[in-house]
Amino acid sequence: MSERERNLSGSWQLNCPVLLLTTSDCVTLAHGEGGRLSRKLIQECILKTLQPVSSLCLNDAAPLPRSERPLAMTTDSYVITPLFFPGGDIGSLAVYGTVNDLAVSGARPLWLTLSLIIEEGLPLAVLERILESVAQTAAETGVQIMAGDTKVVPRGAADGLFINTAGVGELMDPVPVGPDRIQAGDELIVSGPVGQHGIAVMAVREELGVEPVPQSDSGSLFPAVENLRHKLGARVRCLRDATRGGVSAVLHEWAAASDMTLSIEERLIPVTPEVRGISELLGLDPLHIANEGTMLIAVEQGAGAEAVAELQGLPGMSGAQKIGEARERGIAAVTVRRTLGAEQPLADPLGSPLPRIC
């Protein structure tokens, strides 16, 4: 019999329901209603865990320090099943994702907000573990959490936990010009093996039982961006983390912005054996699968080898490769050269990839 059932069964025992809920080891709706339990959750769980990387206060808005440089701002929401996956969890993903959005925009990530939408019944231990991961990732990436919010929604209205973030960073000099300035001859580089995050999440969510278990590439891109900016300066045209839709989606966006044909070579694209094996089995194309710590970079003609060498010297970037180049617009916006050398259009991903029957 649970403690709750024991308390309810003794009709003579006058128990305050709030008192009952305070002993729960799960998040309850009362935790989100702004009263004593909300304060308890925020102070004893959230603030305490985030303290080392947080300037969180309970005021309505957080004052930001004055900045010498122009600022950049981004926001994103993180929704993932399962909350923990090989190589990360929703907490680290939320921080890395926002930091990376700033980094590839040419900004040094400084401040984050953290909004938690918690499903009633989420074990407090799970929430604490995720917050610890947020704190650790924020410390690693050097960002401060400046403001936050907590909502609890009824069971069934969310999938455990959703996290929304906003991120603010300081623009570095020079800021990459952007994909509309890609020119014929520009070289295309990928910072590491593709498709790892999507395949890792799919393998655990669908219990595919594969060995070795694929690992997500979830990680910070800022050190690599800073290094490239330092070494190559304005020769870096643009950068983008290849998240949903994978490398293919980024290439299509860039091709549309620049009106160039972006042409890549299949044999040059780094793919781990695990990702390749699962993709072959399920009929998925690694170029369409999400990444969380892998980016595409376009650099001026002639700068590709130097950019690849710089990247390969950084931790976690040894798989960086030049994979193709930009050309005047030809048969299709994005093309891939496969086994026999024929150049073919690369499909723009349509929704999420579905595994095939055989």
Place this chain on the structure above:
Amino acid sequence: MKYLDEYRDPEAAQRLLTEIRKTATHCWTLMEVCGGQTHSLLRHGIAAELEGTVELIHGPGCPVCVTDQGAIDFACQLAQREDVILASFGDMLRVPGSDSSLLDVRTAGGRVQVVYSPLDAVELARRYPERQVVFFAVGFETTAPATALAVRQADRDGLENFSLLVSHVRVQPAMETLVEAPDHRVQAFLAAGHVCTVMGYESYESFVETYRLPVVVTGFEPLDLLEGILACVRQLEQQQARLENCYARSVQEAGNRAARDLVQEIYQVSDRAWRGFGVIPRGGLELSPEWSQYDARIRFEKQALPVLENEECRSFDVMTGQLKPTACPHFGKRCRPETPLGAPMVSSEGACAAYYRYGMSADHATA
């Protein structure tokens, strides 16, 4: 990658291409039976390399494309029931029924669950005893044994909330239907290697004898396909019609005995409506009477529904090799993967999807 890279070696592929060009004295028309072969031929650029030497036309071999629209409509209806979870392979979800797809039904609140194996559907039934779990059993002889195993497992576990919407189809009767059409263009077949892995290829002996057409059992990697094509071309040049196995690393003459026994135990051969083809005699499998308690059609008493196939879709012509997808007036224009007129554009094994993905021309891309 072991067992993969060695069958994608570009130099070996070039050698085989040269040999095929040297051997062919004029352009032969070969049909690859399986949609997976179509995708591989286009993805690796083989069809383009052989233009003028061999014309490759695609056969009926996409189980998703040929699944009867009535079955999809019934699956959609089941998924809308409060008490049902409809379990399906992923690539069935986008295929349009008469007025919606399983994906539409899921968006509207229906319970549609993607599974990777029929045994996952059995697990769902175990996990949700208060619901009826129906597995949409689609596929050729390749997937039928796994479905059969799921039935046996559910039976062993005494699960009363598990059933199958069986839509398994058989390849050879479709090939017979094709070559009995007076205007067919097929001069030789690349038989589907994975089907033969399960069922063997003994039964093709009589097919070859009856129709006097070469049949070469062929795999899916570039070198497999090139070897299969070369074998066909050699036979045609020598005016022979034999059965050959170019996929010996996977296929044995008798197939997989255990899998065949399982198929025989659980199913019986039946006539089956194929999308675009109509009813093909002996063209499908259904649960045998001893296992009919697992038949969702019986459990849910399916009423025959009017099936509204899109008349503009020329899937029959495409799936019988009469029409190249790119020659269809709707290809790449009104019919695209995001707005398909029919199954061959939506299925991951579909011929039109393959041409769109790997072979679309510039005018289609911008139309």
